Amino acid sequence: MSSAANAAPKSRTAAWLDRLTPRRVRESLQAILETADGDSRRPALRRGTESSVPGLHVIGDLAGAPVIKLAMAQGVEVIDYLSSLPEMREPASAGRDAELLDVLVVGAGASGLNAALAAKERGWRCVVLEKERIANTIDQFPEGKWVYAEPDTVPAKGKLWLDGAQKEEMVRRWQQIVRDNALDVRTEQPLTRLAKERGVFVATTPKGTLKAKKIVLATGQRGNPRKLGVAGEGLGHVYHRLYSPRKYQGESLLVVGGGNSAIEAALTLAGKNQVVLSYRGGEFARVFKDNQKKLDAAIAAKRIDVVFNSEVQEFRAGEATLTVDRGGHREERVVATDHAFVLVGAELPVAFLKGLGIRLENEWEGKPRRALALAVAALFGCLWLGQAFDAPARFEFFGLSWLAATLGLGDGSGVAFGFIPWWGGLALLLGAVGGLVRTGVKGDRWSWLSLSFLVWYAIYGIKYGKGDEFWPFKGWGYAALSFPFFDLVGGKWQLVERPWSFWYTVLYTVLMTVFGLRAIKRWGLDRKDRFQVWRYTSLLAFQWILFFLIPEFLFQWAVQYEAVGKELASDPQFAEQGWRTYGLVYAWPLFFFTFFYSPHQIWVVWGVLLTCVVIPLLVLFQGKRYCSWICGCGGLAETFGDRWRHLAPKGKSSIKWEVMGLWLLIAAFVVTLLMLARDGFRLGSLVLGGGDYDFWNDKAEFGLRLYRVVADVWLIGILPVTLYPFLGGKVWCRYWCPLAKLMQYVSKFWTRIGWSRFRIVSNDKCIACGECSRNCQVGIPVMQYALKQDVLDNETSSCIGCGICVTVCPMDTLSFSRDEHGKAKLLPVLPSR
Numbered sequence: 078m079s080s081a082a083n084a085a086p087k088s089r090t091a092a093w094l095d096r097l098t099p100r101r102v103r104e105s106l107q108a109i110l111e112t113a114d115g116d117s118r119r120p121a122l123r124r125g126t127e128s129s130v131p132g133l134h135v136i137g138d139l140a141g142a143p144v145i146k147l148a149m150a151q152g153v154e155v156i157d158y159l160s161s162l163p164e165m166r167e168p169a170s171a172g173r174d175a176e177l178l179d180v181l182v183v184g185a186g187a188s189g190l191n192a193a194l195a196a197k198e199r200g201w202r203c204v205v206l207e208k209e210r211i212a213n214t215i216d217q218f219p220e221g222k223w224v225y226a227e228p229d230t231v232p233a234k235g236k237l238w239l240d241g242a243q244k245e246e247m248v249r250r251w252q253q254i255v256r257d258n259a260l261d262v263r264t265e266q267p268l269t270r271l272a273k274e275r276g277v278f279v280a281t282t283p284k285g286t287l288k289a290k291k292i293v294l295a296t297g298q299r300g301n302p303r304k305l306g307v308a309g310e311g312l313g314h315v316y317h318r319l320y321s322p323r324k325y326q327g328e329s330l331l332v333v334g335g336g337n338s339a340i341e342a343a344l345t346l347a348g349k350n351q352v353v354l355s356y357r358g359g360e361f362a363r364v365f366k367d368n369q370k371k372l373d374a375a376i377a378a379k380r381i382d383v384v385f386n387s388e389v390q391e392f393r394a395g396e397a398t399l400t401v402d403r404g405g406h407r408e409e410r411v412v413a414t415d416h417a418f419v420l421v422g423a424e425l426p427v428a429f430l431k432g433l434g435i436r437l438e439n440e441w442e443g444k445p446r447r448a449l450a451l452a453v454a455a456l457f458g459c460l461w462l463g464q465a466f467d468a469p470a471r472f473e474f475f476g477l478s479w480l481a482a483t484l485g486l487g488d489g490s491g492v493a494f495g496f497i498p499w500w501g502g503l504a505l506l507l508g509a510v511g512g513l514v515r516t517g518v519k520g521d522r523w524s525w526l527s528l529s530f531l532v533w534y535a536i537y538g539i540k541y542g543k544g545d546e547f548w549p550f551k552g553w554g555y556a557a558l559s560f561p562f563f564d565l566v567g568g569k570w571q572l573v574e575r576p577w578s579f580w581y582t583v584l585y586t587v588l589m590t591v592f593g594l595r596a597i598k599r600w601g602l603d604r605k606d607r608f609q610v611w612r613y614t615s616l617l618a619f620q621w622i623l624f625f626l627i628p629e630f631l632f633q634w635a636v637q638y639e640a641v642g643k644e645l646a647s648d649p650q651f652a653e654q655g656w657r658t659y660g661l662v663y664a665w666p667l668f669f670f671t672f673f674y675s676p677h678q679i680w681v682v683w684g685v686l687l688t689c690v691v692i693p694l695l696v697l698f699q700g701k702r703y704c705s706w707i708c709g710c711g712g713l714a715e716t717f718g719d720r721w722r723h724l725a726p727k728g729k730s731s732i733k734w735e736v737m738g739l740w741l742l743i744a745a746f747v748v749t750l751l752m753l754a755r756d757g758f759r760l761g762s763l764v765l766g767g768g769d770y771d772f773w774n775d776k777a778e779f780g781l782r783l784y785r786v787v788a789d790v791w792l793i794g795i796l797p798v799t800l801y802p803f804l805g806g807k808v809w810c811r812y813w814c815p816l817a818k819l820m821q822y823v824s825k826f827w828t829r830i831g832w833s834r835f836r837i838v839s840n841d842k843c844i845a846c847g848e849c850s851r852n853c854q855v856g857i858p859v860m861q862y863a864l865k866q867d868v869l870d871n872e873t874s875s876c877i878g879c880g881i882c883v884t885v886c887p888m889d890t891l892s893f894s895r896d897e898h899g900k901a902k903l904l905p906v907l908p909s910r
């Protein structure tokens with residue numbers, strides 16, 4: 078018996094410790110961060126869809142154009158962009174090198190052919206390399222498949238023909254266009270290698286090399302079938318596509334997969350063959366409603382034998398072995414297999430792209446320890462700088478004060494930096510930040526994470542409070558960032574000292590406005606989508622009026638000029654608490670301060686009404702649209718965080734983590750109870766006398782302070798905004814916001830009893846492009862709902878009704894506006910979708 082077999086099983090603690098080794102920590106962190114874009118991963122692109130390899134531009138499916146029309150448009154746009162570059166002004170034909178191309182297009186699909194046609198129109202030398210044949214992807218659609226020319230609202234760009242047609246017709250027309258325009262398309266010549274020599278690309282194919290000034294990569298991602306990676310998969314009778322189903326008659330066929338292509342293949346083949354359909358899941362989750370119906374009928378008629386929870390172990394001549402999981406017990410099954418079709422989807426050709434030197438989105442490359450060291454150095458630079466403000470900027474950490482005293486550098490109470498000029502701190506800060514930027518530009522993502530953390534830690538750490546700021550800003554940060562600003566005092570505009578919290582609100586509002594206007598352009602104006610124009614306008618209006626102008630100016634003016642009535646204006650309990658106006662829109666528990674610290678009764682009454690009546694009614698009609706139309710926290714995520722929305726964590730485990738919102742809701746509830754108990758006892762002791770007040774006061778203040786630091790600073794402020802560029806904008810709203818969780822439960826309740834008016838429905842046009850899921854900031858697998866035409870509501874998802882999935886869908890599959898009878902409009906007061 079081996080010693081390993083003799084070894085006692087590891088205790089849970091030991092297993093935990095094992096897991097906590099730095100490699101494991103890093104790997105698990107990486108796993109969370111990389112679920113961000115999951116299956117919809119793409120090359121990281123800059124302006125003009127240029128990849129991380131200068132001069133190599135990516136278009137079409139690979140660059141996020143989900144349908145033919147949009148892929149075609151990118152083909153034209155990339156050539157327009159290239160023609161604006163100085164190095165492309167003089168065509169290659171004017172130079173001495175007779176072999177040099179202006180552009181080498183890789184991939185003869187919709188985007189590549191259109192780009193080549195546009196290049197040809199400009200008189201450029203252009204060659205198209207094609208791995209198989211012209212319009213390969215479309216050619217491989219099932220026989221007679223109807224190809225849609227969506228979206229209807231967008232006109233087709235370029236010389237390639239596009240209209241709704243059968244795939245055969247489309248391929249025939251495209252081949253004709255290639256001939257008519259004498260395009261140099263080299264079929265069966267895949268690009269295998271790319272190098273750059275003296276500023277010119279050298280592309281290698283099995284038949285030779287080509288030189289080009291620019292490369293346009295249009296290889297799509299559907300043409301790269303996912304493999305199982307099992308023994309025998311390379312045998313001649315195992316295919317990853319179904320070309321001509323009519324060829325197979327009276328044979329034993331194995332189809333592997335659980336998506337629409339696998340099911341459609343099984344259904345097509347089942348008529349004249351024995352078909353086994355093997356799927357690793359326990360049910361089909363991403364299947365068109367129509368396919369599901371046909372499949373159910375085929376199973377009932379015993380035309381298809383579906384083996385759920387099964388995985389292929391090995392393919393051999395004439396048979397295949399499956400492992401079937403029957404509730405934890407695994408057994409083997411051998412199935413007769415004259416031919417096998419492995420149809421488990423396509424995947425990004427990562428190895429191919431990496432081989433070309435292209436960096437992908439969200440790659441966690443770099444050195445986390447170096448990034449951490451530079452961040453710490455930057456913080457020490459700040460600490461050192463603090464002395465310029467005559468503040469207690471002292472080394473109070475890690476016993477260094479003791480060490481410094483031993484070295485004779487201080488008195489042991491901490492090292493003031495008097496012995497080194499303040500600009501030494503500035504140099505350290507700038508050096509560390511410069512180091513982070515330099516390594517970040519070179520592709521170290523950990524550096525960007527550190528930099529992002531530094532910025533938001535400083536902003537929120539300083540905002541925490543005068544004298545209460547986070548290290549190393551303690552005692553000086555708040556003062557250093559407080560400046561005067563104009564205000565109307567006694568009828569005159571005067572410069573008035575404004576604290577950092579005011580400037581923080583200014584910064585917040587400016588960020589939201591700048592990026593909100595960009596988002597209006599991106600989602601509203603460019604796509605002619607009124608819904609998104611209204612939504613972003615609403616977010617900006619709420620931010621400007623209710624979260625900036627009222628608390629910072631209008632409330633004080635209303636008090637000054639007695640617009641609130643003489644009585645209220647002279648009541649200090651009301652007049653001196655302008656900050657409570659945040660409670661006009663922020664309901665409990667997002668802003669539970671409405672109920673604490675001797676509020677005027679107006680605020681208490683409104684707070685109860687808002688939380689118990691207004692919010693539930695809003696949720697009844699609009700679901701959780703509060704998060705995407707009203708709230709300032711969601712507002713920053715939807716505007717400043719918009720460009721990173723596709724990075725929201727996806728997948729089942731990311732959804733499970735949403736339970737954290739419940740913990741915060743419970744914490745907010747407990748703190749509220751403590752505070753109310755404290756206030757109750759104060760009232761009691763005032764009236765009756767007694768000692769319980771101190772006890773409750775200590776508990777309540779401790780709870781509140783803890784909640785403030787954990788929730789109001791770290792979870793609302795520092796962490797989510799730091800993570801915007803890495804996990805999208807909705808980390809707080811999705812994972813931690815107690816109000817969002819409360820609304821989720823209310824909405825679920827309304828949905829269960831059938832009263833909710835909020836839902837997203839789908840028609841049958843989904844082409845599984847994944848754009849809806851990719852762009853959902855709260856990580857909902859929208860495509861799965863669309864494929865099955867299931868209703869998406871708040872019983873099954875945490876949808877916040879932003880409508881971006883509806884807006885991005887190129888096939889107009891999704892909509893808010895129909896009820897289950899397909900008639901009633903959901904939102905009479907809002908523009909319909």
Ligand SMILES: Cc1cc2nc3c(=O)[nH]c(=O)nc-3n(C[C@H](O)[C@H](O)[C@H](O)COP(=O)(O)OP(=O)(O)OC[C@H]3O[C@@H](n4cnc5c(N)ncnc54)[C@H](O)[C@@H]3O)c2cc1C
Binds near residue numbers: 144
């Ligand atoms: C099942 C299904 C149904 C669809 N239905 C529709 C629809 O009805 N309407 C619609 O508008 N869109 C539809 N689409 C989407 C549409 O097919 C794509 O949006 C479109 O084909 C993308 O064009 P492209 O030029 O980016 O890539 P592709 O059309 O995929 O072209 C890429 C080309 O590059 C070639 N290639 C790959 N690697 C290399 C290499 N190394 N060297 C050289 N060449 C290479 C490939 O062989 C291929 O010819 C559907 C997609 C699928 C999968």
Ligand code: SF4
Binds near residue numbers: 854859877878879
């Ligand atoms: S499912 Fe659609 S509407 Fe709902 S949050 Fe996601 S993108 Fe927004």
Ligand code: SF4
Binds near residue numbers: 843847850859890
């Ligand atoms: S519903 Fe989603 S996956 Fe389907 S076509 Fe629309 S965006 Fe693409």
